[in-house]
Amino acid sequence: MKVSEIAFLLHSTPMGESEHEIHNVAALETAGPADLAFVEGARSLEHAKVSRAGCLLVPEGMTIAGKTTVAVPNPKLALIRIFEALHPSASPPAEFHPRAVVAPDAKLSADCSIGPNAVIESGVSVGAGTRISPGVYLGEGVRVGVNCFLHPNVTVYSGAQIGDRVILHAGVVIGSDGFGYVFAEGRHVKFPQLGKIVIEDDVEIGCNTTLDRGSLGTTVIGKGTKIDNLVQIAHNVKIGRHCIIVSQTGISGGAEIGDYVVMAGQVGVGERAHIEDKVIVGGQAGVLPGKIVRSGSVVWGTPCRPMSDHKKTTARLARLDALAEKVKALSQRIEQRE
């Protein structure tokens, strides 16, 4: 694709060698003459000046002496667009591997792909363009929509409902039993885990993340939400749309998360906590059971508090020793005067 074609697709005008050919995208630091890269922020500008990239996507208003550039409102997003144009995602060949184990009554779209050693139980349906990788297990009655990609060794327990364009990375478990017991006569009696789990459209879930079904209710992951690796989602959790949940976060039973919530890594959310829309939770924070975090707030710490308060406390903490010394000195001074 020529630089001029890239600019045309992005509704922009190129600066520099508009006839230059681009074959791929790359990072600024490693790009070569046939690569497109993007520039974002001051630090990135330094790298851009010495980059060997054949063309740079830059923020509007920026030019870089001696470089071929295309200015756009959002260079990183523009890179994605060009990447997709360079590599149109081919539907996987509709392969049905003879070593897959498929129940006779499973409804597999003629257009989906089932890898070797996948095991598909009775009553499953799989939509067109969906790719089921080797070693994936789909329990009874599971429904998987169209254009999904289930990576190797994913396990989906019976009855789980998975929407369209969902990506499940290797080792993900969907719909396992919630962790619920009643203590009686000196032992923990398992509470029936009969509920459902629904993964809505356009969700992506990272490797080895685990999501429990509802106990009696339903666990829901809303449309467009992205979940990182090694996250735990307990029974009856409701997560809204377009959330970002970073690695190793754990969300306890019955918690409700709104839309456009962002949780950094290793956050813990207690039972039945309620995190409203557009909240941002800082890394390693703890949201206590039943706590309501109001819409739009930014919180950190355990128990979580508004970010600015927590930062102030953290700064004070680092000077706590000095404060204690000061109190001691004051005390002595008063005693001397008495």
Next chain:
Amino acid sequence: MKVSEIAFLLHSTPMGESEHEIHNVAALETAGPADLAFVEGARSLEHAKVSRAGCLLVPEGMTIAGKTTVAVPNPKLALIRIFEALHPSASPPAEFHPRAVVAPDAKLSADCSIGPNAVIESGVSVGAGTRISPGVYLGEGVRVGVNCFLHPNVTVYSGAQIGDRVILHAGVVIGSDGFGYVFAEGRHVKFPQLGKIVIEDDVEIGCNTTLDRGSLGTTVIGKGTKIDNLVQIAHNVKIGRHCIIVSQTGISGGAEIGDYVVMAGQVGVGERAHIEDKVIVGGQAGVLPGKIVRSGSVVWGTPCRPMSDHKKTTARLARLDALAEKVKALSQRIEQRE
């Protein structure tokens, strides 16, 4: 099952339509006329008043106007009993899938079920009524007792001993090498991981949880202990009976946990710490290496302290800024007077 039969099974007497037919259990909010639900606590009572459930299990002494109820000492436990009566757990059909890979000398009970793509190595024994799901791996000499359920893609390393009625959820790893090295000549030399691991009866272990074998000794999970998803149990750990260990908790090498201990989510326990019987550890708490937590105590924070102390400190912390201001003001006042 009629309401009168439910009441009879629970040694109680029904209030309302005792001839009404119940087919299943459900949550208060979603139950219909053919469902049984349970009421527990004040919040739940509000839902109960508007529930469409055909029958409600309520605490003794409670009645709800216009509803059919059965009063019992523990409604949630009673629901489990009725669920079990409605759905007697059928032994899985004794299926031996032709696509399982089983060593000739493995001793499989005639009454167990082995799924496709399970791999069973030499010297393994599997008891009656046990269900080995697709993609499970049982290494050499593994022993699995009766009526266990190993979900898909579980890996059991060689020599592990698993008791009766044990449930291992998808992706669990049992008996992997402990994380032990000796640093010598600028590199980490692997210490032999030769020990054993014993999972006692009635243990349930959540998805993708990992449990290492002993290095030279033995890792033990005591009878009736329940472990949630994504938990890490290191080498030589001893966990007692009937403990509850919530998701993403990690227990370091050689730690000892008593009976009836409860650990909330994301707790970290240091090497050779000793947590005595009936201790409760709050979420995200850290128990330092070698620390002894005395029987029956309730602890929180890192390093963990008695819950009430930690809560007091946490409350003080939120006012630390005010305290610092106060000290500053006092100091100025004294200076002015001097």
Next chain:
Amino acid sequence: MKVSEIAFLLHSTPMGESEHEIHNVAALETAGPADLAFVEGARSLEHAKVSRAGCLLVPEGMTIAGKTTVAVPNPKLALIRIFEALHPSASPPAEFHPRAVVAPDAKLSADCSIGPNAVIESGVSVGAGTRISPGVYLGEGVRVGVNCFLHPNVTVYSGAQIGDRVILHAGVVIGSDGFGYVFAEGRHVKFPQLGKIVIEDDVEIGCNTTLDRGSLGTTVIGKGTKIDNLVQIAHNVKIGRHCIIVSQTGISGGAEIGDYVVMAGQVGVGERAHIEDKVIVGGQAGVLPGKIVRSGSVVWGTPCRPMSDHKKTTARLARLDALAEKVKALSQRIEQRE
């Protein structure tokens, strides 16, 4: 092996019954007359006095009355050496299981072992002496070096490069997509994850640990680094040589870790943080995004600070209540005097 032979191999001289036969190694507490055990530290000495071990490896200068001993500079390391002499690690039999699914153009050393249900895609190469366990998936173009051991149900995404003598425990995922999106028009647009991942020689990675490929760059795990279970390594992370990373630690995108770094359990490292050589990070600590932790420092807490400072603050915190009371008393005293 006789005690005298053990001593000879360790360049030492035996004390006691030098003709005694040793067949295995064991822990002090469980060793029998045919076992070799090691003594390290004061606590261990008490166990040594009552151990039934046939021979004890002790630190230089130590003797134990009535016991057969061999004194060496590093008893634990010496135990590893003798274990290796007693159990020379046999190359696995070069088995190529008929139930493995291997692309015709994969290059498998004649001397490697491929288990049942392993799936090996086009363009893969596997070196001599390497063992691929059941249920392992190797994506297109993966390269695995010599004498590696991939345990069951490991998933390696396409293009990953794995060096020699690498051990991957059950459920490990190598080379998955990084967690990268651009927010545009109300939704998260997936950023292409095209980068590479390189696992250098002599790395060992624990069960269910996940390592993402670079987005445009490369994720690197340096030679000799050891990673425990359930650790998360994000895209573009560079980890140096001979590091120790304990369970449930998470390292965010673009972070750089030097050589000989030690991270305890449940540590969180923010994006693009830089941890220099030989740093030690305490358990549950949090390294903020972009933070530089200088070479050789020992840090703890969130945000992490020098260990001694953090410990002082922690001790002060436990007395914060007393400090607040003291300030209150001072304040009253001054008011009374005025």
